[in-house]
Amino acid sequence: MRQKLRKFQEVLGIFYLPLLLFLTFIALLAIGYSSVKPTTYTVELNQVAKETIRAPRTLEDKTQTEKNQQIAMDAVSDVLVFDQERLTKQLTNIQQFFQAIKSVASKASAEIIKTDQSNSSEESVTRVATTQERVQYFKKSLEKENQSIREFAIFIPDKYISQLLQANSEQLASYEKTLKSVVETQMKNAISESTVTKAQEEAKKTLFYSDYSDTERDLLGQLVTVSVIVNNVVDKEATQKAKEVAKAAVNPVKILQGQVLVQEGHVISNQDIRLLELFGLSNSKPNYHELLSYIVFLFAIVVFLAVYYRQTIALSSDTVTVMSVFALIFVAGVFVLKILALIQNKGVEHIGLVFPISGFVYLLYRLTKSLRLTIVSIVLMPIFSWYYFSQTTNILHLILTTVFLSIIAWIGIIHEEIWKNQLWMKRFFKHLFYPVLLGFPFVFYSNYEFQTQQTVFIFLFLLLSGFLSFLLPVILMPYLSYVFEDSSVLLWAELSNPNQPLLKDLITQAPGTYHHSLMVANISANCVEAIGGDSQLARVACYYHDIGKLEHPLFFIENLPGNMESPHKMLSAEESVHIIFNHVTKGVEILKQHQLPQGVIDICAQHHGTTLMKYFYAEALKNNPDVKEEDFRYPGPKPQTKEAAIINIVDSAEAATRAMKEPTLEKVEALVHSIIMNRLEDEQFVECDITMKEIAIVEKMIVTSLNGTFHSRIEYPTIKKQEAK
Numbered sequence: 044m045r046q047k048l049r050k051f052q053e054v055l056g057i058f059y060l061p062l063l064l065f066l067t068f069i070a071l072l073a074i075g076y077s078s079v080k081p082t083t084y085t086v087e088l089n090q091v092a093k094e095t096i097r098a099p100r101t102l103e104d105k106t107q108t109e110k111n112q113q114i115a116m117d118a119v120s121d122v123l124v125f126d127q128e129r130l131t132k133q134l135t136n137i138q139q140f141f142q143a144i145k146s147v148a149s150k151a152s153a154e155i156i157k158t159d160q161s162n163s164s165e166e167s168v169t170r171v172a173t174t175q176e177r178v179q180y181f182k183k184s185l186e187k188e189n190q191s192i193r194e195f196a197i198f199i200p201d202k203y204i205s206q207l208l209q210a211n212s213e214q215l216a217s218y219e220k221t222l223k224s225v226v227e228t229q230m231k232n233a234i235s236e237s238t239v240t241k242a243q244e245e246a247k248k249t250l251f252y253s254d255y256s257d258t259e260r261d262l263l264g265q266l267v268t269v270s271v272i273v274n275n276v277v278d279k280e281a282t283q284k285a286k287e288v289a290k291a292a293v294n295p296v297k298i299l300q301g302q303v304l305v306q307e308g309h310v311i312s313n314q315d316i317r318l319l320e321l322f323g324l325s326n327s328k329p330n331y332h333e334l335l336s337y338i339v340f341l342f343a344i345v346v347f348l349a350v351y352y353r354q355t356i357a358l359s360s361d362t363v364t365v366m367s368v369f370a371l372i373f374v375a376g377v378f379v380l381k382i383l384a385l386i387q388n389k390g391v392e393h394i395g396l397v398f399p400i401s402g403f404v405y406l407l408y409r410l411t412k413s414l415r416l417t418i419v420s421i422v423l424m425p426i427f428s429w430y431y432f433s434q435t436t437n438i439l440h441l442i443l444t445t446v447f448l449s450i451i452a453w454i455g456i457i458h459e460e461i462w463k464n465q466l467w468m469k470r471f472f473k474h475l476f477y478p479v480l481l482g483f484p485f486v487f488y489s490n491y492e493f494q495t496q497q498t499v500f501i502f503l504f505l506l507l508s509g510f511l512s513f514l515l516p517v518i519l520m521p522y523l524s525y526v527f528e529d530s531s532v533l534l535w536a537e538l539s540n541p542n543q544p545l546l547k548d549l550i551t552q553a554p555g556t557y558h559h560s561l562m563v564a565n566i567s568a569n570c571v572e573a574i575g576g577d578s579q580l581a582r583v584a585c586y587y588h589d590i591g592k593l594e595h596p597l598f599f600i601e602n603l604p605g606n607m608e609s610p611h612k613m614l615s616a617e618e619s620v621h622i623i624f625n626h627v628t629k630g631v632e633i634l635k636q637h638q639l640p641q642g643v644i645d646i647c648a649q650h651h652g653t654t655l656m657k658y659f660y661a662e663a664l665k666n667n668p669d670v671k672e673e674d675f676r677y678p679g680p681k682p683q684t685k686e687a688a689i690i691n692i693v694d695s696a697e698a699a700t701r702a703m704k705e706p707t708l709e710k711v712e713a714l715v716h717s718i719i720m721n722r723l724e725d726e727q728f729v730e731c732d733i734t735m736k737e738i739a740i741v742e743k744m745i746v747t748s749l750n751g752t753f754h755s756r757i758e759y760p761t762i763k764k765q766e767a768k
Contacts, residue, residue: 050638052363059363060352064345067370071341074374074381078431079337084324086311096305098298098322099333099433106317107296115289122281123235129274130230134223136195137270141219143192144207147181148215174205181208195269203265206258214259221263225249226270233275243271298322301433337430344423351415368410372523373420376403377427384431392497395432396504400424402515409516410523534640535579538586545590545637555601556592559697560585566748567693571686573744574737577642581686584646587639588690591630591647598622601701616663620656620675627651627677642686649687650694652727653679681726685733689741692719700749711750715742 052059084096172180178201185193196204207215225246234242246267250260298304304318305311319325323332348366356362380398387394403424408417491498525533537543541550549557564585572578589599596602598610598619611619627648634644653676660675682688696715700706703714719742722728728738 060349060366063363063367063370064348067348067374068341068345070374071344071377072338074378075337075427075430076334078381078384078433079333081331081334082324084305084319086305086316086319086325088311088313088316090311092305092307092309092311092315094305095303095307096319096324098302098304099324100322101297101299102322104296104298104318104321108293111296112290112293115293116286119282119286119289121277122285123233123275124278124281125233126274126276129272129276130227133195133226133230133270133272136192137219137222137226137266139192140196141207141215143181143184143196144204145212145215147177147184148208148210150177150180174208175201177208178204198269199265203262206262218259218263218266221250221253221255222266222270225263225267229271230274234271234273235275236273239271239273243268246271333430333433340426340430347419365411365413365416368523369407369413369416369420372403372407372410373423376400376420376424379403380424380427381431387432393501393504395428396501397507397511398428399508399511399515401509401512405512405516406519406523409520532579535583538583538639538643545633546586548593549590553589553592553596553599553602555603556589556596556599559601559701560587560589562697562752563588563690563693566697566745567686567690569748570689570693570741570744573740574685574689574733576685576689580640580642580646581690584643584650584686585690585693587630587634587643588647588650588694589626589630590633591626591628593633594625594629595622599626601698616659616666617674620659620663623656623659624677645683646687646690649680649682649684650690651677651679652681652691652722652725653677654691654695654722654725654727681730682728684731685737688728688731688733691727692722692741693745696745696749700752706750708746708750712746715745715749 055062082099084094086092181204185196207218210218228249229242229246232242247260247264250263250267253260255263298318298321304322304324305315316325348369352362352366355365380395383395383398404417404420407420408414411417491501521532541547546557549560564582567585568578568582571581592599592602597607600609603609614622627650630647631644634647655672656675656677660670660672663670663675682691692715695718699714699718700711703710719738723738
């Protein structure tokens, strides 16, 4: 399947990647469109809502926020400060007031009458000024000469001013002294608007203990009322700061994503309509912001993949295939996430917790072998959750769960070898443990009771998530590997089947070669496994390593019938070498034509390396001493992997042991050792990473296997039948 994908990529050429990115963009847009499309609802005031409408995103209700801020500011009491200067000012006013009284009282009647009767200024004034005329004269004097105490005296009724004007100097002095004493006593303490009346009454009470008459007490009481004023005044600047602090302390009113705006079956109010308009969900105002946001998000993903391709294409020829795998698995994961979102929107609360994020992340890494793409998937999946589950109230927990399980999957990837060495049952319980662990903080945070059905479902969904995360790779990995990788269990099983067309041809046309391939496969697979290589690749590659012998099967001794002479005797050494060498190049052509994995093709090309065909080289030297050695060497290349190196040894050792007469353990050991030493001296393994320690292990296993297969057997005697008597 991978070969077919490569062929399709080659056909499209430079257009494959743009097509892949475009299809990925369209697929993700189609999957998520229903979650981000502009939605409007037909609602009417005082009508019953036909459906429940939830907030598509978190948004601040600025109008309500401003109302709350104003309420908070209005609730702030005025900041009061004690004004000591008010007492001084009032004492000064009292003093100036009495001075003005004394001044008017000492004025001559003629001057007062003349001022009062300005229209008849030429008339001779000989009478005494009345009390009322003196009061009027006093008020006018306040407007012209004593503006500073006008506000103090303006609230004193005329009868009290008249009474003061009629008093003598001793009385006025006594009144002034008493008034100052009372005012000073009261205004030494803070007096606010709410306590000023009480302070004035307290001051008046002190007058009852004086020697004044009732009329004088009444007069002084009126003067106290005017003199004792508020001295605990509002600090406007401090008050304004306090209001600003109260305003800033008000949290913005936010309508959370998934919060119910209109409840089905409820009567629609003005507030409901206002909220719908706020989100652009009213009758005539569709909101495209979320759709545009989603499109930009998808475009960013496509751009990242394009940049990733440009950065890695020079490092790996499989980059396009890796991106194809990523696109397929990632789109599939997003599709599953969308299905869960649709189910949850139908009323199955918390079903989104089932999403097996760990399984998808692990699949992506195993199939792409790219840490960068795996990290990208871990980052992107919670964002897709945000878009698709925007109508739910538990979206935050869902996103945090997705992130946490992604991190757990990432830790498992980093320590993959540790996880591999663990028993499958232990890994299974780990997959269940971590999701369930996340359920406890969510239940506590949401204040759910553990005995409720809702809590039970939360833990069941988390358990199911862990189970699916464990099960998905187990089920899907073989099939996805078969499609996208050159090495998969299903692919090796398919290629190992004797009914495979190439193997059937080998069985029928070159049975000796087929048997030789089986022997080499069994021995090589055991040796490769012993040193930690890919034994499945080695086994399958051995089945096909001599497939080129189908071209001329009888030119290879294992396929000759017992009574048939070798056709090489009719050819020159050069012609025979060409036919022998051709089985490698022809084998590569056949395997490529049948689209076998590249690993098998490489081993077919490398299984002889650049070794010398000694027999025909020696024959050629008999006829031409000047013959070139390189003309009798296999075209190569030399083995590039441990698997190819081991097959190179086993192939020669098995063929040589098969031709040995009466093989013994000593003979087999000497033969295998000499083959390995010749390969080392010929520098056949300098391009692969096999070590001498591994070669020693391989040598022992080859000897054991060949000795067990080709050991000398006992010749059983023939028993003659006795003649009948």
